[in-house]
Amino acid sequence: MVQPATAGSAWHEPASLDPFSAPAPEFGTGSLADLLPTVATGQGVPGLSSGLGLAPADRVCVFLVDGLGWEQLKAHPDEAPFLTSLLATSRGGTGTPITAGFPSTTATSLASVGTGRPPGVHGLPGYTVMNPDTGELMNQLRWKPWVDPQLWQPYPTVFQLAAAAGIHTCQVTSPDFQHTPLTKIALSGGSFLGRLSGEERMDVSAEQLAAGDRSLVYTYYSEVDGKGHRFGVDSDAWRGQLMYVDRLAQRLAEQLPQRSVLYITADHGMIDIPFDPESRIDFDEDWELRAGVAVLGGEGRARHVYAVPGAAADVAAVWREVVGDRMWVASRDEAIEAGWFGPAGAGVDERVYRRIGDVVVAACDDVAIVATETEPHESAMVGLHGSMTAIEQLVPLLEVRT
The missing domain is CATH 3.30.1360.110 (Domain 2, Phosphonoacetate Hydrolase)
Known part of the structure; x- marks a missing residue:
């Protein structure tokens, strides 16, 4: 570990915002990086910490909706009646959100989810960052220019640890993601089932939950984020995607087998x-x-x-x-x-x-x-x-x- 130097210096402008005043993520107690270690610990996977107050379950599905922030969800109850009805269940029934991490961006957050480690450890600390070995700016979402994924992020994923512990582990998402470097270093472990439609992903996720006495299933949907980037979170296109995700989440929830828990979360919110x-x-x-x-x-x-x-x-x-x-x-x-x-x-x-x-x-x-x-x-x-x-x-x- 590299330890930071003492903060503060002579050139700090008094009128500037103090970096220590920023609302830093709740690493260790309430961040995305704490979700899967807590879940897997409850399933009997050894060697992980349990930072969130979540009751254990034998079968766990994580449905990650790209771009669905807490504030956006609360502001749109009419478009998302099912998800809104679940607000009180958030974070172990406290009715409160968790934090994505910094920066609140997809590559960083997905690596935090999958590895159970903060960005300063898993090593994807931004959308684009400099590779110190080459001086080139690397896009960590598109993985360009190429860097050996296992050298860039060497830690095992929680999915790999769970599979090694005998848990039925599966990822159900777009077929396009099966061989990407980000999937390999952040989400690999167990089986990968590519499905094009959101409805198929929900149905297959429910089937995979029931396929094991202990199961860990991950599924993902991207277009809430996509429409937000293109049209904004104040657009009809974005609201339409929220309505669709609400139906997907309800579809999956209604198919859960016994001894299951479904967690619906996101990698970040968004602002126009x-x-x-x-x-x-x-x-x-x-x-x-x-x-x-x-x-x-x-x-x-x-x-x-x-x-x-x-x-x-x-x-x-x-x-x-x-x-x-x-x-x-x-x-x-x-x-x-x-x-x-x-x-x-x-x-x-x-x-x-x-x-x-x-x-x-x-x-x-x-x-x-x-x-x-x-x-x-x-x-x-x-x-x-x-x-x-x-x-x-x-x-x-x-x-x-x-």
């Missing part, structure tokens, strides 16, 4: 950011933000900023001056010490340390740092995510038990 210069600050056109920056990583709401050698302190000072009243701006060590990538003060794995930006920036206002020339696709998205605000960070952990 207006298309104006005040809300979308264009890094490619802002000479102040570009000064001293070698590579810009992450995404609009959660940036990894890699400085040219010797310029990290100056870059942090400029970013604090320019956006520090609307974004948390931290040095790498401050972000680690504040608990952004794992439990506060715990450090991160040595191989992960330099993947994190010299400066880490997370939005707390309705703002994003876009890059219209180098990231045209991402810059055109309506709905964004990545930061630690409630609308992005909080996700449901709804429960149906038989």
